Every structure is written in C-alpha cells, then in structure tokens.
Amino acid sequence: MFRFFPTNYVWDLSINLAIEMGARMGEIQAMCAPLTEAAKQPDAAGTAAFRETWVRMANQLSELAAEDEARGRLISAGDKLNRAATYLITAERLLAHGSEGRLALYHQFLQTFRRGVELTGENCEFVRIPYEGQHLSGLFVRAHGVTGPAPILVQVNGLDSTKEMKYRVGLPAWLAQRGVASLIIDQPGTGEALRLQGLTARYDSEHWASRVVDWLETRSDIDPRRIGLEGVSLGGYYCPRAVAFEPRFACGVVWGANHDWRDVQKKRLAREGSLPVPHYWEHVRWVWGAKDQDDFMRIAENVHLDGVLDRIRVPFLVTHGEKDSQIPLHWAHRTYEQLVNSPQRELKVFTDREGGVQHSSFDNSANAGAYIADWVAETLGGRTAQGTPL
Numbered sequence: 001m002f003r004f005f006p007t008n009y010v011w012d013l014s015i016n017l018a019i020e021m022g023a024r025m026g027e028i029q030a031m032c033a034p035l036t037e038a039a040k041q042p043d044a045a046g047t048a049a050f051r052e053t054w055v056r057m058a059n060q061l062s063e064l065a066a067e068d069e070a071r072g073r074l075i076s077a078g079d080k081l082n083r084a085a086t087y088l089i090t091a092e093r094l095l096a097h098g099s100e101g102r103l104a105l106y107h108q109f110l111q112t113f114r115r116g117v118e119l120t121g122e123n124c125e126f127v128r129i130p131y132e133g134q135h136l137s138g139l140f141v142r143a144h145g146v147t148g149p150a151p152i153l154v155q156v157n158g159l160d161s162t163k164e165m166k167y168r169v170g171l172p173a174w175l176a177q178r179g180v181a182s183l184i185i186d187q188p189g190t191g192e193a194l195r196l197q198g199l200t201a202r203y204d205s206e207h208w209a210s211r212v213v214d215w216l217e218t219r220s221d222i223d224p225r226r227i228g229l230e231g232v233s234l235g236g237y238y239c240p241r242a243v244a245f246e247p248r249f250a251c252g253v254v255w256g257a258n259h260d261w262r263d264v265q266k267k268r269l270a271r272e273g274s275l276p277v278p279h280y281w282e283h284v285r286w287v288w289g290a291k292d293q294d295d296f297m298r299i300a301e302n303v304h305l306d307g308v309l310d311r312i313r314v315p316f317l318v319t320h321g322e323k324d325s326q327i328p329l330h331w332a333h334r335t336y337e338q339l340v341n342s343p344q345r346e347l348k349v350f351t352d353r354e355g356g357v358q359h360s361s362f363d364n365s366a367n368a369g370a371y372i373a374d375w376v377a378e379t380l381g382g383r384t385a386q387g388t389p390l
Contacts, residue, residue, distance in 0.1 A: 001363040004032050005039040009274045009325070011050065013362060014090050020365045021086045021168035031057050031087070043278035047094045054091040055105070058084040062112065069119070078119030085113035086168060093160055096279040097286040106195050113164050123176060124167065129185065129215045131208060134199065137192040138212075139163050141172040141182040142221070143382070146390045151226035151380035152181040153253070154212055156205075158233025158360070159287060160277050162191035166232065169365050174373040179382035179390040181222065185212060187238065189287045200289030203302040209242035213249070226250050226380045230372070233276075233360045236327070237261050237303055240335065244311040251315040251379045253372055256324065256360035257332035261303040264327060265296075274325045276359075305335060315344035315379050319372060322349050323357040344379070 002019065005011045015028060031053045038049035061084040068077035088109035095102045117124050123142055128135040143150035153175055155166055163184040166172075172182035186192045187208050189201025202208070209229065217224045228251040231239030236258030243252035258264070267273050268280070277283050281293060290296035316339050320332035329349065336347040348371060350356040356368035374384050383390055 001358050004028070005035070008039040008046075010094070010276065010278055011035075011039055011046075013274075013276060013359075014094060016358075016362050017165065017169075018086055018090045020170075020362060021165060022083060023086055023090075024083065027057055027061075027083070027087075044096070047096070047278050050094055051091040051105075054087045058087040058091075058112070061087070065116075065119075074119045075121075078116045078121075081112050081116030081119065082168075085109055085116055085164065088112060089162060089165060093162075094278055097282055103195065109164075110192075123173075127183070129212055131199075131211050134197050136185050136187060136199075136208065136212070137163065138183050138185040139167050139172070141167070141176050141184075143179050143181040143390075144176045145383075146179050146181075149221060149223035150179065150181045150390075151228070151250075151382060152183060152216065152222050153228045153230050153376050153380070154209075154216075155182060155184040156187050156209075156229070156231045156235045156238055157185075157190040158231070158235050158256075158258075158276075160190075160283065161232065162186060164191075169369065171230070171365075171369050171373060174369055175376060175382070178373055178377035178384060179388075180373075180377055180380055183212070183216065194287060201287050203241070203299070204245070205238040205242040206245035209238075209249075210246050213246060217248075224248070228252065228376055228380055230255060230376075232256055233326075234258050234261060236335075236360075237305060240305055240309055240312065240316070243314065243316070244308045247313075249314060251317075251376070252312065253317045253319070253376060254335065255319055255368070255372060256327060257318050257320050257335045258327055259305045259331040259334045259338075262300045263304070265300045273328075274359075276326060305338065309335065309338035310340050312339055313341050313343065316342045317346050317348065317372065317375050317379075319348045319350065319361075319368065321357040321359060321361055321363075321368075322351045324359045326359040346375070 038046045061080045065077040065080040092105045125140040127138045127140045163186045188199040193199040229249045230253040232255040236254035236256045243249045318336045339345040354367045355364035361368035
C-alpha cells in the first residue's frame with residue numbers, strides 16, 4: 001500500500017484508489033504535498049483541505065482540456081477530463097453527508113466523467129434500468145470479438161464506491177478483452193441511486209439484482225444463460241446474497257469477502273479495524289436510511305450470510321487480500337466453507353507475491369483483477385488467449 005500520510009489510513013486508501021483509477025503521481029504529489037498538517041486534523045477540517053487541493057487540480061485539468069478541445073485535440077482533452085473526474089470523485093466521497101457543495105461537486109463529477117468518455121470514444125454506454133418507478137444508472141461495456149450474444153458480468157459497488165470508480169479500476173476492460181461484457185451499476189445505497197434518487201441500501205440485494213437480470217434479458221446482445229455477478233467490498237455481501245436468491249445468475253465473484261458485516265460494525269464501535277471513509281457513522285446511517293445509531297445497528301443485524309450460502313448452486317469465486325485491514329481474512333474462509341452446494345467453488349487469497357493484499361486489492365488491482373477476469377472468462381465461456389474464436 002502506498003502511504004503518503006502514515007497517520008491517515010482513510011486518505012491513503014483514497015489515494016491508492018485514485019492511482020488504480022489512473023491518477024498521475026506528479027499530480028498526486030502536487031495535490032497532497034500541501035496537506036501534511038491537514039491530514040492530522042479532525043475529519044471536518046482535514047477533508048475541507050483535501051477537497052480544496054484535489055478540486056483545484058481537477059479544475060486545472062478541465063481548463064487544459066478546454067484548450068485542447070478548442071484546437072480539435074479531442075482525445076487529449078478526454079484524457080485530461082478522465083483524470084479530472086477521478087480527482088473530483090475522490091474529493092467528493094470523503095465529504096460528510098450534507099456538506100455544503102457536495103451535491104454540486106457530484107454533479108460536476110458526473111458531467112466531467114461523461115464528457116471524458118465521449119471525447120475519448122471509450123467502449124462505455126450509459127444506461128438506465130427501470131426500478132420501482134425510478135431507475136438504476138449503469139455503464140455497459142461491450143465484449144470484444146464476440147459473434148452473437150455475449151456473456152456478461154454485472155458488477156456492484158461496496159459501501160462507498162461508485163460505478164465510475166469500478167469502471168476506471170479496469171475490470172470491465174479486462175473482461176471485454178476476454179470476450180465478456182460488463183454492466184456496472186449504482187445499486188441502492190450507492191452513487192446516483194443514493195445521491196440523486198434517495199434509494200437507500202437494503203439487505204435483500206436480490207430485490208434489485210433481479211430487476212437488473214430482467215433488463216439484461218431484453219438485450220439481444222446478451223446471453224441470458226451466462227449472466228454472472230461480482231461485488232467489491234460490501235458487495236462481497238450483496239453479491240452472494242443475490243446469487244443465492246436469484247437462480248438466473250450463472251456464477252458469482254466477490255472481490256473482498258464480507259461475510260458478516262454486522263460483526264464488522266460491532267468491531268468498529270469498539271474501534272477495531274480501519275474505517276473506509278471519514279464521518280463513518282454518519283455515512284452508514286445515510287446509506288442505509290437509518291434514523292439514528294440504534295436504528296442502524298438493528299438494520300446491520302440482517303447483513304450477514306449465515307444460513308444463505310447453501311442455496312448457491314453455481315460456480316463461485318471468493319477472493320480476499322491477505323493483509324486486509326478492514327475485513328479480516330477469516331470471513332473469506334467462512335464464505336468459502338458455506339458454499340457447500342456450489343459445483344465449482346474457489347478461494348483465492350492474494351499474497352505479497354501477487355500483490356493486492358489490502359482490502360479488495362485497492363493497493364494493486366492489476367494481478368488480482370486479471371485473476372478474476374480469467375476465472376469469469378473460463379466459467380462463462382469467454383477467452384483467456386488472443387485469437388480464440390467466440
């Protein structure tokens with residue numbers, strides 16, 4: 001794990017995520033160098049300072065992109081906007097719910113991300129999936145070199161990530177190269193669903209996951225028999241739960257197991273384990289729509305996989321970082337052990353040799369992501385070598 005601020009895990013987590021999304025080290029240095037003292041301050045003061053330097057860099061890149069665009073250099077402009085978007089979401093996700101200007105910053109991020117994708121001509125389609133009179137926003141990435149309906153891996157967020165963050169880390173591109181399409185969504189409790197529509201998280205993830213499968217079954221470019229589901233971090237709970245209760249999923253993958261999130265909350269109350277974001281308790285109450293702390297803890301009692309996983313009868317991959325400082329490794333073993341009816345279950349622990357030893361491999365996603373992409377391709381009928389016809 002790259003440590004810029006040795007006393008501030010939450011900030012270093014955000015920096016590592018930004019690196020995995022394509023941040024440039026020179027720009028990180030420029031943004032973080034003025035923050036040495038701020039990193040030691042309480043959340044409110046510290047995150048205000050963090051926001052200032054990261055948004056300043058994003059705005060600078062946006063200005064440079066506008067200059068490129070005026071000269072017809074659209075690819076260069078898009079590249080700069082893509083990094084600007086990464087810096088904007090990195091700043092936004094550290095702010096407390098209700099912080100002044102947070103929603104405006106999120107809108108700026110969405111606009112910057114979309115414009116960057118448009119200018120670079122990326123393989124990324126913006127989609128809306130009908131959901132309870134509203135919609136779930138998603139990013140659809142086409143499989144490369146596939147004749148006929150393609151297999152697809154639906155990818156869902158954790159507690160505080162967004163679809164754009166998961167897209168930028170790279171799994172959709174790695175899958176597309178292997179002949180597998182991707183749909184990355186902001187499910188209830190995350191991204192646009194939470195911020196723009198007020199859709200809060202729910203423990204019965206199959207409720208929204210089934211609506212996603214319904215929508216995919218309407219697309220002629222997708223094979224409905226080869227729809228997989230992957231979840232990162234808290235998605236390590238959402239994904240197994242949804243696969244257990246939605247039999248149309250053909251496989252499941254967790255990038256960071258999260259077998260018993262209720263236990264994690266109790267440990268965090270006792271100040272055990274690292275927190276993913278500042279203002280943590282305010283954040284989780286917002287995500288889950290809890291009235292107060294007691295209400296949140298009652299909700300959290302439902303967020304575990306005991307008594308659920310024996311319903312899974314499709315291939316399932318459990319991955320975890322050996323040195324995960326948020327979710328102990330033993331929960332990955334628990335998930336694997338309870339997949340008793342999966343015809344093809346696997347536990348992969350990422351060690352120092354492969355890299356990606358921290359939470360959901362945020363410290364080094366490349367080898368871990370490639371392992372997942374290969375497993376999915378082998379399971380859903382993609383390719384793991386160039387030139388293989390599909």
